[in-house]
Amino acid sequence: MAYVSGNKRFLIDVHVHGAATYDTRTRRQDDILQMANIHGERGTSAMLPTIYPGSIESMRDNMAAVQRAVAAQREGARIMGVHLEGPFLNPERAGSLDGQSFAEPSVEMLTRLVEDFEDIIKIVTIAPELPGALRVIEVCREMGFLVHMGHSDATFEQAEEGKRAGATGITHVFNAMRGFHHREPGLAGFGLMDEDVYVEVIADMAHLHPQSLKMLFDMKSPDKIVLISDSVKGFGWGNGPIRGAGGILLGSGISLKDAVKNLISLGVPSERALQFASDNPRRYLGITAI
Helix, strand or coil, rough: CCCCCCCEEEEEEEECEEEEECCCCCHHHHHHHHHHHHHHHHHHEEEEEECCCCCCCHHHHHHHHHHHHHHHCCCCCCCCEEEEEEECCHHCCCCCCCCHHHCCCCCHHHHHHHCCCCEEEEEEEECCCCCCHHHHHHHHHHHHCCEEECEEEHHHHHHHHHHCCCCCEECCCCCCCCCCECEECHHHHHHHHCCCCCCEEECCCCCCCCCHHHHHHHCCCCHHEEEEECCCCCCCCCCCEEHHHHCCCEEEECCHHHHHHHHHHHHHHHHHHHHHHHHHHHHHCCCCCC
Protein backbone atom coordinates (compact mmCIF):
# COMPACT_ATOMS: atom_id res chain seq x y z
CA MET A 1 0.00 0.00 0.00
CA ALA A 2 1.43 3.38 -0.94
CA TYR A 3 1.84 6.01 1.75
CA VAL A 4 -0.46 8.49 0.00
CA SER A 5 -3.41 7.58 -2.21
CA GLY A 6 -5.18 10.58 -3.65
CA ASN A 7 -6.11 12.78 -0.69
CA LYS A 8 -5.97 9.96 1.86
CA ARG A 9 -3.60 10.35 4.78
CA PHE A 10 -2.34 7.27 6.54
CA LEU A 11 -2.30 7.50 10.33
CA ILE A 12 0.77 6.04 12.05
CA ASP A 13 0.67 5.28 15.78
CA VAL A 14 4.16 4.92 17.29
CA HIS A 15 2.96 4.19 20.84
CA VAL A 16 0.11 1.70 21.31
CA HIS A 17 -0.11 -1.03 23.95
CA GLY A 18 -3.48 -2.59 23.28
CA ALA A 19 -7.18 -2.40 22.42
CA ALA A 20 -10.36 -3.86 23.90
CA THR A 21 -9.25 -7.09 25.63
CA TYR A 22 -5.88 -7.49 23.87
CA ASP A 23 -2.45 -6.07 24.57
CA THR A 24 1.24 -6.69 24.05
CA ARG A 25 1.72 -8.63 27.31
CA THR A 26 1.28 -11.88 25.43
CA ARG A 27 3.03 -14.76 23.75
CA ARG A 28 0.21 -15.10 21.22
CA GLN A 29 0.60 -13.60 17.76
CA ASP A 30 -3.19 -13.64 17.43
CA ASP A 31 -3.50 -11.12 20.27
CA ILE A 32 -1.22 -8.74 18.38
CA LEU A 33 -3.16 -9.31 15.16
CA GLN A 34 -6.44 -8.59 16.96
CA MET A 35 -4.96 -5.33 18.26
CA ALA A 36 -3.95 -4.37 14.74
CA ASN A 37 -7.38 -5.27 13.37
CA ILE A 38 -9.22 -3.19 15.97
CA HIS A 39 -7.05 -0.14 15.44
CA GLY A 40 -7.22 -0.65 11.69
CA GLU A 41 -11.01 -0.68 11.80
CA ARG A 42 -10.85 2.66 13.62
CA GLY A 43 -8.65 4.32 11.03
CA THR A 44 -5.05 3.53 11.97
CA SER A 45 -2.94 2.53 8.96
CA ALA A 46 0.29 1.50 10.69
CA MET A 47 1.44 1.01 14.26
CA LEU A 48 4.28 0.12 16.60
CA PRO A 49 2.96 -2.28 19.25
CA THR A 50 4.58 -1.00 22.43
CA ILE A 51 6.13 -3.50 24.82
CA TYR A 52 5.69 -3.02 28.56
CA PRO A 53 8.74 -3.18 30.83
CA GLY A 54 9.39 -6.51 32.48
CA SER A 55 12.00 -9.22 32.79
CA ILE A 56 14.20 -9.83 29.77
CA GLU A 57 12.41 -13.14 29.23
CA SER A 58 8.92 -11.66 29.28
CA MET A 59 9.83 -8.74 27.02
CA ARG A 60 11.46 -11.13 24.56
CA ASP A 61 8.36 -13.33 24.62
CA ASN A 62 6.24 -10.27 23.82
CA MET A 63 8.54 -9.21 20.98
CA ALA A 64 8.46 -12.73 19.59
CA ALA A 65 4.67 -12.55 19.44
CA VAL A 66 4.93 -9.31 17.46
CA GLN A 67 7.59 -10.77 15.19
CA ARG A 68 5.36 -13.72 14.34
CA ALA A 69 2.39 -11.40 13.84
CA VAL A 70 4.36 -9.35 11.31
CA ALA A 71 4.99 -12.49 9.27
CA ALA A 72 1.36 -13.65 9.50
CA GLN A 73 -0.44 -10.32 9.03
CA ARG A 74 -2.91 -10.01 6.17
CA GLU A 75 -5.18 -7.18 7.36
CA GLY A 76 -5.52 -4.41 9.91
CA ALA A 77 -3.14 -1.61 10.81
CA ARG A 78 0.23 -2.66 9.44
CA ILE A 79 2.66 -3.68 12.19
CA MET A 80 5.88 -1.76 11.46
CA GLY A 81 7.93 -3.03 14.40
CA VAL A 82 7.97 -2.44 18.15
CA HIS A 83 8.50 0.38 20.62
CA LEU A 84 10.18 -0.80 23.84
CA GLU A 85 8.89 1.32 26.73
CA GLY A 86 11.61 0.25 29.13
CA PRO A 87 12.96 -1.50 31.03
CA PHE A 88 15.53 1.27 31.67
CA LEU A 89 13.10 3.66 33.36
CA ASN A 90 13.05 5.59 36.64
CA PRO A 91 10.84 4.03 39.36
CA GLU A 92 10.20 7.52 40.75
CA ARG A 93 8.29 8.28 37.55
CA ALA A 94 6.65 4.93 36.95
CA GLY A 95 3.19 6.37 36.32
CA SER A 96 0.87 3.42 35.70
CA LEU A 97 3.74 1.05 34.93
CA ASP A 98 5.15 -1.44 37.44
CA GLY A 99 8.26 0.28 38.78
CA GLN A 100 9.51 -3.00 40.21
CA SER A 101 9.93 -4.27 36.66
CA PHE A 102 12.39 -1.50 35.77
CA ALA A 103 16.11 -2.21 35.45
CA GLU A 104 19.35 -0.28 35.73
CA PRO A 105 20.69 0.51 32.26
CA SER A 106 23.53 -1.67 31.03
CA VAL A 107 24.84 -2.52 27.60
CA GLU A 108 25.02 -6.18 28.57
CA MET A 109 21.32 -6.26 29.48
CA LEU A 110 20.37 -4.32 26.35
CA THR A 111 22.27 -6.80 24.20
CA ARG A 112 20.51 -9.77 25.80
CA LEU A 113 17.15 -8.04 25.42
CA VAL A 114 17.36 -7.15 21.74
CA GLU A 115 19.27 -10.13 20.30
CA ASP A 116 17.42 -11.55 17.27
CA PHE A 117 14.87 -8.71 17.36
CA GLU A 118 17.05 -5.93 15.97
CA ASP A 119 15.05 -5.87 12.74
CA ILE A 120 11.74 -5.01 14.44
CA ILE A 121 12.85 -2.62 17.20
CA LYS A 122 12.23 0.97 16.09
CA ILE A 123 12.08 3.00 19.33
CA VAL A 124 13.40 2.46 22.86
CA THR A 125 12.30 4.68 25.78
CA ILE A 126 15.00 5.31 28.42
CA ALA A 127 15.32 7.60 31.47
CA PRO A 128 18.55 9.49 30.64
CA GLU A 129 19.43 10.45 34.24
CA LEU A 130 19.96 6.85 35.38
CA PRO A 131 23.56 5.66 35.84
CA GLY A 132 24.70 3.98 32.64
CA ALA A 133 21.80 5.34 30.57
CA LEU A 134 23.85 7.63 28.33
CA ARG A 135 26.03 4.76 27.13
CA VAL A 136 22.95 2.60 26.52
CA ILE A 137 21.44 5.43 24.48
CA GLU A 138 24.61 5.59 22.39
CA VAL A 139 24.55 1.83 21.77
CA CYS A 140 20.86 1.92 20.83
CA ARG A 141 21.65 4.54 18.20
CA GLU A 142 24.57 2.44 16.94
CA MET A 143 22.11 -0.44 16.54
CA GLY A 144 19.78 1.77 14.52
CA PHE A 145 17.08 2.29 17.17
CA LEU A 146 15.51 5.67 17.82
CA VAL A 147 15.65 6.64 21.50
CA HIS A 148 13.00 8.49 23.47
CA MET A 149 13.45 9.92 26.93
CA GLY A 150 10.60 9.12 29.27
CA HIS A 151 9.39 7.82 32.63
CA SER A 152 12.11 10.09 33.85
CA ASP A 153 12.99 12.53 36.63
CA ALA A 154 15.60 14.19 34.41
CA THR A 155 16.53 17.81 34.90
CA PHE A 156 16.79 20.09 31.88
CA GLU A 157 20.58 19.55 31.87
CA GLN A 158 20.21 15.77 32.06
CA ALA A 159 17.76 15.90 29.16
CA GLU A 160 20.37 17.84 27.18
CA GLU A 161 22.89 15.11 27.99
CA GLY A 162 20.42 12.51 26.74
CA LYS A 163 20.07 14.38 23.48
CA ARG A 164 23.85 14.64 23.07
CA ALA A 165 24.07 10.86 23.60
CA GLY A 166 21.62 10.37 20.72
CA ALA A 167 18.05 10.64 22.03
CA THR A 168 15.69 12.13 19.45
CA GLY A 169 12.27 12.05 21.11
CA ILE A 170 10.27 12.30 24.33
CA THR A 171 7.67 9.73 25.35
CA HIS A 172 4.18 11.18 26.11
CA VAL A 173 5.42 14.64 27.04
CA PHE A 174 4.39 15.93 30.50
CA ASN A 175 3.25 12.48 31.62
CA ALA A 176 5.43 10.31 33.89
CA MET A 177 8.19 12.91 34.17
CA ARG A 178 9.35 15.77 36.38
CA GLY A 179 6.85 18.60 36.21
CA PHE A 180 7.79 21.95 34.74
CA HIS A 181 9.10 24.44 37.33
CA HIS A 182 10.29 27.97 36.69
CA ARG A 183 13.65 27.17 38.33
CA GLU A 184 13.95 23.69 36.81
CA PRO A 185 12.12 23.14 33.50
CA GLY A 186 12.99 19.43 33.51
CA LEU A 187 12.40 17.03 30.64
CA ALA A 188 9.01 18.54 29.85
CA GLY A 189 10.48 22.02 29.50
CA PHE A 190 13.29 20.63 27.37
CA GLY A 191 10.75 18.99 25.09
CA LEU A 192 8.90 22.26 24.63
CA MET A 193 11.99 24.36 23.95
CA ASP A 194 14.42 22.16 22.06
CA GLU A 195 14.17 22.69 18.30
CA ASP A 196 15.29 19.20 17.28
CA VAL A 197 13.62 16.72 19.61
CA TYR A 198 10.26 15.16 18.74
CA VAL A 199 7.54 14.93 21.39
CA GLU A 200 4.80 12.32 21.67
CA VAL A 201 1.42 13.85 22.56
CA ILE A 202 -1.61 12.02 23.99
CA ALA A 203 -4.82 13.86 23.07
CA ASP A 204 -7.52 11.93 24.91
CA MET A 205 -8.56 15.04 26.92
CA ALA A 206 -7.35 13.39 30.15
CA HIS A 207 -3.56 12.98 29.94
CA LEU A 208 -3.20 16.64 28.95
CA HIS A 209 -5.57 19.49 29.74
CA PRO A 210 -6.86 21.21 26.59
CA GLN A 211 -5.05 24.40 27.59
CA SER A 212 -1.82 22.45 28.02
CA LEU A 213 -2.29 21.11 24.51
CA LYS A 214 -2.82 24.62 23.18
CA MET A 215 0.30 25.87 24.98
CA LEU A 216 2.32 23.00 23.52
CA PHE A 217 1.09 23.73 20.00
CA ASP A 218 1.91 27.43 20.43
CA MET A 219 5.46 26.72 21.61
CA LYS A 220 6.58 23.62 19.75
CA SER A 221 7.50 23.41 16.09
CA PRO A 222 4.60 21.63 14.32
CA ASP A 223 7.14 19.45 12.50
CA LYS A 224 8.27 17.90 15.79
CA ILE A 225 4.92 16.86 17.27
CA VAL A 226 3.87 13.20 16.99
CA LEU A 227 0.33 12.38 18.04
CA ILE A 228 -0.04 8.97 19.73
CA SER A 229 -2.89 6.97 21.20
CA ASP A 230 -0.99 5.30 24.10
CA SER A 231 -3.98 2.98 23.92
CA VAL A 232 -4.25 0.18 26.49
CA LYS A 233 -6.73 -2.63 26.89
CA GLY A 234 -9.52 -2.23 29.40
CA PHE A 235 -13.21 -1.97 30.17
CA GLY A 236 -14.87 0.81 28.20
CA TRP A 237 -12.21 0.86 25.51
CA GLY A 238 -13.21 3.11 22.64
CA ASN A 239 -14.87 5.75 24.80
CA GLY A 240 -11.99 7.62 26.43
CA PRO A 241 -9.20 7.11 28.97
CA ILE A 242 -8.74 3.79 30.76
CA ARG A 243 -8.42 4.16 34.53
CA GLY A 244 -7.41 1.78 37.27
CA ALA A 245 -7.86 1.68 41.04
CA GLY A 246 -8.24 5.12 42.57
CA GLY A 247 -8.83 6.65 39.18
CA ILE A 248 -5.18 6.38 38.10
CA LEU A 249 -4.71 6.81 34.37
CA LEU A 250 -3.53 3.55 32.82
CA GLY A 251 -3.53 4.85 29.26
CA SER A 252 -5.99 5.98 26.66
CA GLY A 253 -8.85 3.94 25.28
CA ILE A 254 -9.00 5.69 21.93
CA SER A 255 -7.53 5.31 18.47
CA LEU A 256 -5.26 7.75 16.71
CA LYS A 257 -8.17 8.91 14.54
CA ASP A 258 -10.09 9.76 17.72
CA ALA A 259 -7.11 11.82 18.89
CA VAL A 260 -7.11 13.72 15.60
CA LYS A 261 -10.81 14.48 16.04
CA ASN A 262 -10.16 15.72 19.57
CA LEU A 263 -7.56 18.19 18.31
CA ILE A 264 -9.90 19.44 15.60
CA SER A 265 -12.58 19.98 18.26
CA LEU A 266 -10.09 22.23 20.08
CA GLY A 267 -9.67 24.38 16.98
CA VAL A 268 -6.54 22.79 15.54
CA PRO A 269 -6.84 22.94 11.73
CA SER A 270 -7.53 19.49 10.31
CA GLU A 271 -4.47 19.64 8.08
CA ARG A 272 -2.25 20.37 11.08
CA ALA A 273 -3.84 17.63 13.20
CA LEU A 274 -3.28 15.14 10.38
CA GLN A 275 0.32 16.29 10.09
CA PHE A 276 0.88 15.30 13.73
CA ALA A 277 -0.60 11.83 13.16
CA SER A 278 0.59 11.13 9.64
CA ASP A 279 3.37 13.18 8.07
CA ASN A 280 5.49 13.62 11.19
CA PRO A 281 5.61 9.99 12.34
CA ARG A 282 6.19 8.87 8.74
CA ARG A 283 9.18 11.18 8.44
CA TYR A 284 10.45 10.33 11.90
CA LEU A 285 10.41 6.56 11.26
CA GLY A 286 11.65 6.96 7.69
CA ILE A 287 8.59 5.25 6.21
CA THR A 288 8.22 5.46 2.44
CA ALA A 289 5.39 2.97 1.97
CA ILE A 290 2.74 1.21 4.02
